[in-house]
Amino acid sequence: MKSKTEFLTELSRCVAEMEDDLVVEVAHAYLQQGFSAYEGIMQGLVTGMEIAGELFEQGEYYVPELLICSDAMYRGLDVFKPHMLPEDMQENINIVIGVVEGDTHDIGKNLVKIMLETAGFNVHDLGRDVPAEDFVRKAQEVDARIICMSTLMTTTMDNMQKVIDLLKAENLYGKVKTMIGGAPISQSFADLIGADAYSANAIGAARKAKELAALADEAVQ
């Protein structure tokens, strides 16, 4: 019989090596032994996703591999989540994420979402082609600290400004931080529209989100 450590290593390997079918079997076998679902997630699945992130940063993995790894992680999560204990539920920081209205290119947004979840944030994904009002409404609803927006099109860049204007109108600007990204986006564009951060890639976005979350906490207090 496998030890808990062996199971956790196996879960981690399934995610990092894109074994999206096997991960479900291993997760069920792990639970049958009476081991903690929370540890299965944090020390198994998330560890595997962190390994995948490192391989992505090193240029060993590219976007398809990272997306397939995340698919494996989510399939494992589906097995574990119903078995989480009340004391395992953490009050994580909420982030709202989406592709701005008019644009349907969501790969970059999906990568950022994956890295934010791996970093421990509670991410509310609004999907793609999202009207400005929906970003702000969702941020209010879940008491989000950060709104992340992406776009691939120059024609839809201005919709990021709309979200920031709405935050100002709702007196939330500064309390809810904003981070933007996408092919035509730059730091100078972020400065121009008053976004709090710009990230050129998903790994950097997760790092910047941690900094922004601390700033947002200070602003709220």
Place this chain on the structure above:
Amino acid sequence: MAGMIKPFKCNLHKNVLSAEFCGQHKDLFPAAYFDAAPMAGLSIELARRLDSSLAMLPFDYVSEAEAYGAELIGFDDDFGLRAKGKHLNAVNELTALPPMDFTRGRLAEIIKAVGLIKDAGYVPCLNITGYFALIDILLPIEKGFSAWRKRQPALLEFFAIYERDLLEYITLALNAGAQVISYSDPLTSLELLGIKNGQQIAAELILPFFKKISCLENNGVIHVCGISSDILTAADAAWQEIKLEQEEYYSTAVVRQALQATEIKFLGRGCLHHKRKTNTIMQLLIEDIKE
């Protein structure tokens, strides 16, 4: 070779149909998306704006997905046509999609518009969408990539269907007067896929498909966008430099090659939308590619 490729920089996110251009031709919208006459008219206006005789259409990359049933939005807003959501949830659903119908709907109007452009003295260019850009509209893309990694039979079967449909679409367009077919798949950029994935997709899907196109009994140019050309280069496809007699716009040079073509010729590693002058263009040598 593969390790030395400098990825092609695409500026197409700066949008072909700019808000300014669309504003100037408001009278043609939304009919230019679905009706042959205004579609041809807008395509010609776009060509004039780029000082080119090459009139490209359609103005979106979702017409093939729409033909398979994907729901579109944006006919009447400022952002252009796009898919409403992912059309399917699972790879197995792909093979149950209806076949492309070239007798009615937007595809039929596009083919009709090709003829109208030709009659107006311009060079019609049909834009077609590659495998993974299509999958990204039909399915969550991670499911597509995962199925490709496993060479899942349902995905391979669907790709075979898509190839057959595209071959018919290309043939109909060439017969209607198209002289350039522009192939692009932004989902297969080298930066996104990496060398290994890019090589596999090029060697197993794109190059064999091009080989089939090369057997058509038509004349014209298949233009491969810069991004899609990169993965062909990664798969060691051979390119030959063609020296131009004089420096000219890239699209003008492609048109010249199309008008002189006595068979199907493959050009690439450039962008038909870039307004830049060049004194060389690159031809993909198709003869050595296995089907």
